Amino acid sequence: MIGTHCKSCGEYYFPPRTLCPNCRRTGQMEEHKFRGTGTVITYTTIYSATEDFERLTPYNLAIIQLDEGPKLTGQVVCSPENMKIGMRVRPVFRILGKEGERGIIYYGTKFAPAEDAP
Amino acid sequence: MRGDHLGVGIVSYGVYIPRYRIKVDEIARVWGEVEDVARSLNVYEKAVPDLDEDTATIAVEAARNAISRADLDPRRIGAIYTGSESHPYAVKPTGTIVGEAIGCSHSHTVADMEFACKAGTAAIQACLGLVRSGMIDLGLAIGADVSQGAPGDALEYTAAAGGAAYVVGSKDLIAEIEGTYSFTTDTPDFWRREGMPYPEHGGRFTGEPAYFKHVTSAAKGLMEILGRGPEDYDYAVFHQPNGKFPVRVAAKLGFKKEQIAPGLVVPLIGNTYSGSTLIGLAATLDQAKPGESIFVTSFGSGAGSDAFSIRVTERIDDIRDRAPSVRDYIAIAEYIDYARYAKHKGKLRL
Numbered sequence: 001m002i003g004t005h006c007k008s009c010g011e012y013y014f015p016p017r018t019l020c021p022n023c024r025r026t027g028q029m030e031e032h033k034f035r036g037t038g039t040v041i042t043y044t045t046i047y048s049a050t051e052d053f054e055r056l057t058p059y060n061l062a063i064i065q066l067d068e069g070p071k072l073t074g075q076v077v078c079s080p081e082n083m084k085i086g087m088r089v090r091p092v093f094r095i096l097g098k099e100g101e102r103g104i105i106y107y108g109t110k111f112a113p114a115e116d117a118p
Numbered sequence: 119m120r121g122d123h124l125g126v127g128i129v130s131y132g133v134y135i136p137r138y139r140i141k142v143d144e145i146a147r148v149w150g151e152v153e154d155v156a157r158s159l160n161v162y163e164k165a166v167p168d169l170d171e172d173t174a175t176i177a178v179e180a181a182r183n184a185i186s187r188a189d190l191d192p193r194r195i196g197a198i199y200t201g202s203e204s205h206p207y208a209v210k211p212t213g214t215i216v217g218e219a220i221g222c223s224h225s226h227t228v229a230d231m232e233f234a235c236k237a238g239t240a241a242i243q244a245c246l247g248l249v250r251s252g253m254i255d256l257g258l259a260i261g262a263d264v265s266q267g268a269p270g271d272a273l274e275y276t277a278a279a280g281g282a283a284y285v286v287g288s289k290d291l292i293a294e295i296e297g298t299y300s301f302t303t304d305t306p307d308f309w310r311r312e313g314m315p316y317p318e319h320g321g322r323f324t325g326e327p328a329y330f331k332h333v334t335s336a337a338k339g340l341m342e343i344l345g346r347g348p349e350d351y352d353y354a355v356f357h358q359p360n361g362k363f364p365v366r367v368a369a370k371l372g373f374k375k376e377q378i379a380p381g382l383v384v385p386l387i388g389n390t391y392s393g394s395t396l397i398g399l400a401a402t403l404d405q406a407k408p409g410e411s412i413f414v415t416s417f418g419s420g421a422g423s424d425a426f427s428i429r430v431t432e433r434i435d436d437i438r439d440r441a442p443s444v445r446d447y448i449a450i451a452e453y454i455d456y457a458r459y460a461k462h463k464g465k466l467r468l
């Protein structure tokens with residue numbers, strides 16, 4: 001998970017930004033690799049989805065605050081009854097989606113409960 | 119192929135096993151099997167991938183564990199070879215996805231390997247050659263699979279998901295690979311034609327001419343080159359298509375049960391195909407002490423075997439606990455029933 005970090009004000013950005021909204025022209029942006037660990041701020045469980053995602057239902061979509069600060073929306077892979085606001089999560093590498101039977105497969109980061117870690 | 123006194127070996131290793139498990143008894147119940155299948159196969163549970171896991175995601179997780187175990191800079195990796203019989207794309211290498219996900223530089227070579235269950239050990243051999251010739255600093259060899267058996271087929275009881283990644287290099291070794299030897303013939307014991315969803319196999323009579331002949335030939339070949347016997351090894355790992363074959367082939371070669379016990383993980387996770395021998399080796403490295411030696415022989419249908427003689431170095435104690443062990447993964451099992459399993463495998467056509 002690559003984002004950016006402003007060396008002037010210390011803010012982290014994900015997705016990456018080229019300009020720091022705090023510092024504007026005085027900002028000094030550098031690439032930052034996020035640890036991917038964070039906390040669930042809020043979440044919803046999807047029970048019915050479009051054709052491409054129907055097979056995954058029910059699945060949990062959460063707003064996650066990364067430990068460095070930025071918030072993002074991501075899927076948390078665990079059964080809905082184990083979801084809790086405030087739960088700690090860790091990154092996992094998963095299939096994000098497929099363009100049907102013939103198209104591209106998209107891969108990237110989802111999240112899993114930190115307590116499930118081996 | 120043969121090689122000894124290589125001076126190269128394993129710099130790090132990592133594994134990944136999906137958290138879902140189905141009991142073999144549950145599969146047998148659905149198919150109305152009256153025989154105690156689990157006991158006759160010596161396989162009691164098998165690992166099942168999540169809905170959004172495949173060979174590429176398993177390869178990435180295993181590779182990340184290997185990188186973090188030895189705190190390696192992934193930009194040092196000059197080659198990625200991923201062995202599998204279930205690559206997500208027929209055309210587009212799994213290794214390209216792995217390289218990007220673990221943060222490799224783009225100046226590395228990638229190719230996918232296929233040789234049924236031994237593609238991962240073939241990947242290690244390719245890396246050994248490139249490291250020893252000085253063409254690369256580090257090589258990443260992976261064996262990973264999300265294996266499929268047709269519903270109701272005997273393979274369904276054992277076909278499982280998992281993988282292991284090995285970083286091969288010449289410095290900071292946790293284990294030296296003292297020698298390797300391969301034995302290969304044209305034997306049609308198990309195959310899958312292009313575009314077909316499930317493999318075909320020659321049935322239960324292919325054990326002798328396929329598994330046993332190739333494993334014993336490769337194992338004996340290597341021991342002959344090195345002038346050693348089973349008594350010179352602390353541990354041994356043989357490919358684990360079920361829980362019976364590796365036990366039988368070990369006895370046939372003169373290895374004792376205690377030598378194969380640490381690496382015999384198939385009763386609890388199933389046959390992870392390209393991951394099988396490599397996860398067994400990882401489980402052995404998880405507990406081997408400096409100076410101990412490990413004998414390894416893989417098997418791939420088609421057919422061939424790669425044998426390795428491995429000696430563990432002092433460095434193993436420094437890095438072993440920095441990534442999850444095989445037993446750590448086995449311990450976090452979440453059990454599912456056949457209905458859920460069928461959904462996970464996308465198994466709708468019968």
Ligand SMILES: [Zn+2]
Pocket residue numbers: 006007008009010011020021022023024027028
């Ligand atoms: Zn700023």
